Amino acid sequence: MGRDMNIYHNSHRNIYRNPFGAVEAGKKVEIFIEGEEGISVYVILKRDNNLREEIVMKRKKHGFVTTIDTENTIGIIEYSFKIVDKDKVFYYGNNEEELGGDGKVYYDKPIPYTITVYKIFSTPNWFKEGIVYHIFVDSFNRGKDFNLIDKKRNILIYGSSKDKPFYIKNNKGEIVRWNFYGGTLKGIGEKLKYIRSLGFTVIYLSPIFKASSPHRYDTGDYKKIDDILGCEEDFVDLCREAEVNGIKIVLDGVFSHTGADSIYFNKYGNFTTKGAYSSNNSPYYSWYTFKDSKDNYECWWGDKNLPNVRELEPSYMDFIIRDKDSVINKWMNLGTAGWRLDVADELPDEFIKELRIRIKENKRDGVLIGEVWEDASRKISYGVKRKYVLGEELDSVTNYVFRDMVIDFLTYNIDSYKFYRKSLSLKENYPEEFFSSLLNVIGSHDTERILTVFKNYNENNFRELLKLSSVIQLTFKGVPCVYYGDEVGLQGGLDPDNRRYYPFGEEDIEILDHYKKLLKIRNEYEVLRNGKIEFEDFNEDVLIIKRSFNNKKIYIIINRSSKDSYSMDILLELRELYSKGVLSYMKNSIGPLGFYIGEEK
Numbered sequence: 001m002g003r004d005m006n007i008y009h010n011s012h013r014n015i016y017r018n019p020f021g022a023v024e025a026g027k028k029v030e031i032f033i034e035g036e037e038g039i040s041v042y043v044i045l046k047r048d049n050n051l052r053e054e055i056v057m058k059r060k061k062h063g064f065v066t067t068i069d070t071e072n073t074i075g076i077i078e079y080s081f082k083i084v085d086k087d088k089v090f091y092y093g094n095n096e097e098e099l100g101g102d103g104k105v106y107y108d109k110p111i112p113y114t115i116t117v118y119k120i121f122s123t124p125n126w127f128k129e130g131i132v133y134h135i136f137v138d139s140f141n142r143g144k145d146f147n148l149i150d151k152k153r154n155i156l157i158y159g160s161s162k163d164k165p166f167y168i169k170n171n172k173g174e175i176v177r178w179n180f181y182g183g184t185l186k187g188i189g190e191k192l193k194y195i196r197s198l199g200f201t202v203i204y205l206s207p208i209f210k211a212s213s214p215h216r217y218d219t220g221d222y223k224k225i226d227d228i229l230g231c232e233e234d235f236v237d238l239c240r241e242a243e244v245n246g247i248k249i250v251l252d253g254v255f256s257h258t259g260a261d262s263i264y265f266n267k268y269g270n271f272t273t274k275g276a277y278s279s280n281n282s283p284y285y286s287w288y289t290f291k292d293s294k295d296n297y298e299c300w301w302g303d304k305n306l307p308n309v310r311e312l313e314p315s316y317m318d319f320i321i322r323d324k325d326s327v328i329n330k331w332m333n334l335g336t337a338g339w340r341l342d343v344a345d346e347l348p349d350e351f352i353k354e355l356r357i358r359i360k361e362n363k364r365d366g367v368l369i370g371e372v373w374e375d376a377s378r379k380i381s382y383g384v385k386r387k388y389v390l391g392e393e394l395d396s397v398t399n400y401v402f403r404d405m406v407i408d409f410l411t412y413n414i415d416s417y418k419f420y421r422k423s424l425s426l427k428e429n430y431p432e433e434f435f436s437s438l439l440n441v442i443g444s445h446d447t448e449r450i451l452t453v454f455k456n457y458n459e460n461n462f463r464e465l466l467k468l469s470s471v472i473q474l475t476f477k478g479v480p481c482v483y484y485g486d487e488v489g490l491q492g493g494l495d496p497d498n499r500r501y502y503p504f505g506e507e508d509i510e511i512l513d514h515y516k517k518l519l520k521i522r523n524e525y526e527v528l529r530n531g532k533i534e535f536e537d538f539n540e541d542v543l544i545i546k547r548s549f550n551n552k553k554i555y556i557i558i559n560r561s562s563k564d565s566y567s568m569d570i571l572l573e574l575r576e577l578y579s580k581g582v583l584s585y586m587k588n589s590i591g592p593l594g595f596y597i598g599e600e601k
C-alpha cells in the first residue's frame with residue numbers, strides 16, 4: 001500500500017514528517033513525499049479555521065519537500081497531497097483506517113493526515129508516574145462499623161457480600177428500587193495499607209456525594225457525602241491517611257446532569273428546598289431546560305432520573321467552579337488531588353477550560369481526567385471538534401482505545417502489526433505529555449470484567465489471557481488503571497454485574513501474586529514509568545515492546561498463541577525480570593501464552 005505511481009509518504013517516520021507527532025505551537029514541520037521527476041506536487045492544508053491552502057512543494061532528491069508553519073495555530077492541521085502528471089491529477093492521503101503511517105493514492109477526496117498543534121503544558125509527576133486503583137465505592141468494603149440503619153429510605157441491602165448485584169425494575173424497564181452493598185469511606189481507609197502494599201499510588205473513587213443510587217452518578221447534593229458512605233470528617237481522614245501512605249485521592253465529578261431526586265431538581269419532594277421541577281422561582285430553575293411542561297425536560301440519554309444541566313449557566317458555573325465555596329474548592333480544600341470528569345463529551349469546552357484553571361489554582365499539581373472513549377484528539381461531539389488535548393483542558397483521558405487494542409489482539413481480531421499501528425496513531429495524535437499520562441484501562445464500572453471477557457472467548461485459557469493483558473497494561477506507556485478486583489480474578493458481566501463486592505478471603509492468589517510482581521516491577525524501574533516506547537516486528541502472534549530511558553532498556557514480549565513456541569535470539573541478550581512460558585531447555589524460546597520482561601544486559 002502507498003507506493004502506487006512511485007508516490008509515498010509515511011507520517012510515522014521522521015524522514016517523511018519531522019518532527020514526528022504533535023507539535024508545540026510555533027514549531028515548523030517539514031513534510032517530505034517520495035516522487036519521481038516530471039511531476040508537480042502540492043500540499044493541501046486545512047486549518048481549524050477551514051481555510052484551504054494549496055502550496056507547491058520544492059523538488060528534493062527522490063521527492064518533494066515543504067515546511068508547514070504552525071505559528072498562531074492551536075488545533076488540528078489537516079494535510080494531503082495533490083499530484084499533477086502532465087494532464088492527469090490524483091491525490092495522496094492517509095490510509096482508510098486513518099491510523100497515520102503508510103498512505104494511499106486517491107483519485108478524488110483524499111483522507112487527510114493530521115497534525116495536532118498544542119499549547120505547551122505539563123501533567124503532575126505524581127500522576128504521570130503513578131498506578132491508579134479504581135474503586136466502585138459501594139462494592140469495596142463495608143468496614144468494621146457497618147451500620148445502615150436510617151441512612152437511606154426505600155432501599156434494599158444485599159444479605160451477603162457474595163450476592164450478585166441486580167436491578168429491581170417495573171414492567172417498563174425502569175429501576176424502582178436500588179440495592180446496596182454498603183461500602184464506606186472508613187472501609188476504604190481500613191484497606192489503605194493493603195492497597196499501598198500492592199504498589200498503587202492513586203485511588204480513583206466512583207462518585208461519593210449524596211445520591212439515590214449505589215453508583216451515585218445521580219447527584220443529590222454536591223456538597224454532602226452520601227449518608228451510607230460516612231461523613232465529611234471520614235473523607236478528610238481518608239485523604240489524610242492516604243497521603244501518609246503515599247496515595248493520592250481522585251474524585252469522580254458528575255457535572256453534565258444531576259439526579260431528579262436532588263436538592264436542585266427535587267422531583268419527588270424528598271428535600272425541603274424549592275427545586276426546579278416544582279417551581280420556576282427556584283434558584284436552580286435556570287440550570288435546567290424545560291420544554292412544554294415540567295415533565296418534559298432535557299435529560300441524559302433519555303433517562304428521566306438524570307436531568308441535564310446547562311453547564312454554562314452563570315449561576316451553575318459559580319456553584320461548581322467560581323464561588324469561594326464552590327464544589328471544586330470545597331473538596332480540593334478537604335484533600336482531593338484531582339478529578340475525573342464523567343461524560344466529558346457532554347461538557348462544553350468553555351466549562352472544562354475554566355474548571356482546569358480553578359483546579360490548578362487550588363493545587364498546582366492537581367489533575368483533570370476526562371471520560372472519553374475514542375481518540376480524544378479527533379473527538380467530535382454535537383458537531384463540535386473538541387479541544388481536550390490542546391493544553392488548556394484535560395491532563396488525561398480514560399484510554400478505552402487501549403483496552404480495545406489489548407482485547408482485540410489477544411482474541412485474534414487484530415495482529416501485532418495492527419496493534420503497533422494503532423499505538424503509533426495515538427502517539428502521533430497526542431502531545432507527548434498527554435500520551436505519557438493516558439489512563440490505560442482494561443476494565444471499569446462501564447465494561448465487562450476483563451476476566452469475564454476472556455472467559456467468554458476461551459474457557460480453557462482465560463486466566464492466562466488475563467495475565468497477558470495485565471503485562472501489556474502495566475508495562476505500556478501511560479498510567480495503568482486497575483479496576484478493583486481485577487487483580488484478584490473477580491468476574492462479572494455488564495452493569496451491574498461488573499460491580500460485585502470485593503472477594504475478601506476468596507482472592508485468586510495466583511492472579512494476585514502475578515499482579516504483585518508486575519506492580520513491583522513497574523514501581524522499581526523508572527524506565528517503565530518515564531521511558532519512551534517503541535515496537536519491534538517479529539510475527540503476527542508476538543508483541544515486542546521496548547521501553548528505554550537514560551541508557552536503560554526493557555523489553556516486553558507477549559506470545560498470544562496457545563499452541564506455538566517461537567525461538568527468539570533477543571532473549572539471550574536480556575536479564576530476566578519476570579517471565580512465564582519461556583522454555584527452560586531452550587532459553588531463547590517463548591512458549592504458548594508466554595510472556596517475558598527482561599532488561600538489556
